[in-house]
Amino acid sequence: MKIEAIKGMSDVLPPESENWQTVEQLAREVFRTYDFQEIRTPIVEPTELFVRSVGETTDVVQKEMYTFKDRKGLSLTLRPEGTASVVRAYIQASLSSKDPIAKLYYFGPMYRYEQPQKGRKREFYQIGVELLGAETPLADAEVLMLLEQLFLKVGVTDTNLEINSLGCKNCRPDYIKAIQKFLKGKLNKFCDDCQKRSQKNPLRILDCKKEGCRKLTEDIPLVSDFWCVECHQHFREVRGLLLAGHVKFKENPRIVRGLDYYCRTTFEVLSDRLGAQNAVAAGGRYDGLVKDLGGPDVPGVGFAIGMERLMMLVSTNPEPRTPNPKPLIYFALLGSEAQQKAMSVIQELRAKGQSVGCAYGGSLKSQMRRADKLNASHVVILGENEVVKGIAIVKEMETGNQKEVLLGRLVEELS
RNA sequence: GUGGCUAUAGUGUAAUGGUCAGCACAAGAGGUUGUGGUCCUCUUUGUACGGGUUCGAAUCCCGUUAGCCACCCCA
Incomplete structure (x- = not known):
């Protein structure tokens, strides 16, 4: 259900x-x-x-x-x-x-x-x-x-x-009276809705969509005269x-x-x-x-x-497809140790106003695929090897260029 | 409140009343150690709901719900 x-x-x-x-x-x-x-x-x-x-x-x-x-x-x-x-x-x-x-x-x-x-x-x-x-x-x-x-x-x-x-x-009351006077005698020629309108709100007869009623009201008195x-x-x-x-x-x-x-x-x-x-x-x-x-x-x-x-x-205005990458930094993380190392960097970048996403698991390949789908401008790759060396790989997605950056210098590098 | 049309994976669509409901896209996982888009493989997901007719229903009938369009009315 x-x-x-x-x-x-x-x-x-x-x-x-x-x-x-x-x-x-x-x-x-x-x-x-x-x-x-x-x-x-x-x-x-x-x-x-x-x-x-x-x-x-x-x-x-x-x-x-x-x-x-x-x-x-x-x-x-x-x-x-x-x-x-x-x-x-x-x-x-x-x-x-x-x-x-x-x-x-x-x-x-x-x-x-x-x-x-x-x-x-x-x-x-x-x-x-x-x-x-x-x-x-x-x-x-x-x-x-x-x-x-x-x-x-x-x-x-x-x-x-x-x-x-x-x-x-x-x-306005004078005008309504005039409309009612106008309708007198020919009300039965109007559609059912208009007949009801004549009681409830005679003004509405003016904007009936039915052609028959439209014709009948061609010479109806107009507000402007009143x-x-x-x-x-x-x-x-x-x-x-x-x-x-x-x-x-x-x-x-x-x-x-x-x-x-x-x-x-x-x-x-x-x-x-x-x-x-x-x-x-x-x-x-x-x-x-x-x-x-x-x-x-x-x-x-x-x-x-x-x-x-x-x-x-x-x-309905045609919106042009913009292939430009978003200013989004995506963290590809392999292993729990890498996740731990990334936390403070991610937090700091976000505090500075940078928009940052991170992978919640999966192979590096699938993480990269996701980064691409999100149209990220940069990916930070942090796996077991990098953790050991105390670095991270920063990859610029549009060019495919990547370089190694010391963990301590990551925030500076990316902001 | 009234009328018309419609209802099949997330989306768009196939299937004379008769095999296991097909296809495309999307999504997910892979494609020899840990690198995105193209390509390839695999996987997930469906007959709106409830009745009825029938040996057998996505298909026919009825009801409900929802969507769309129109009336009334309104932004």
Whole structure:
């Protein structure tokens, strides 16, 4: 009976894990240049947090959360997204009273109980950014500029940024009413899903993929016609700033987000190399959220990048085979006496930062074969003969040259 | 939650219902005293799981699980 990872969850093995590290490192570098700082929050939170932030009627809350009771009967949930936790932490630590602006980023796993498919796992990693405390369009623009920079930095250049504004508390209700009015009388012509959407979240009808529904909504009223003066102004300024910052984007009045807390600016980064789940990053503004969760009335804007999806775009770049040897020194050891003699040398080299491997047994031939497989730059051969003479043989693998070195001089020779 | 496709060593793949499930790569051990890559020899590892049909099942049927793809939805 084999034990395997559960459905929708997978291991990131070497050498792929190295690629993850590289991307994460580049991301951290970008965050630093934008003066964002890392926040780490628990993976498990009270269920209530997500119900209240993401929204009771959303699919994420209704059917996708990993929710369970702890030993005292408290309802806990594995976080399905990052923003709620960050906002919770922001409120809990009273960050707003220490600094009116908080610029935070995170990196970690999220959990959603969904049917896995291309680019979608039940456990998936996100890189996220939250900028709290700034209502100005400049904040939206800065976050989007950061996002673009990050993609450029990791070498992904064939994605498209699409933006929209969902309006705010004041003007969105009018828009929803308009949609419902538009649907009246012809709802039965829409697909089953859209009929359900008209009740639950009428905005979603806008991004139905079915051709029939698409046709029917060709002349549906657009949000832009319902923006209040402030939303209009806000969105115009965001666009202006993006243009000034040379960020390429497309306006898409049909972008609708599935999480309730979004308002005003929303955006998605799309790729046609990802299959049906074509968004590699998405986000937007969430001005009422902090207050809704019991904090001060602080605005916010942020995004999350799907790490697995990003890696799909990154790793398809052809990587050149590098035959260059690694700076790895491999110790071929024959006999227990040789092993003993090698210990202090190995320890010293590693302490100096040198990467060192050693054979755990086998013939010299197999040890050499292994050194070659590991792509070691040098092999130190230490057998019974060498121990007697108080020396070791140092072989440079690329040239095949080798020389005898006194044991006492080994560290010096190799570092 | 729904639908379609799939499941044979670590990986990629063969095998009309009928010998011991074959091949390649990978991995490991050797190739006259203790020296890597090429080459040669040998070795390890497999029909996802559970039922059924049959004289006989990798092969046909049912169920389960997992993977892939899509819907819903989302990063």
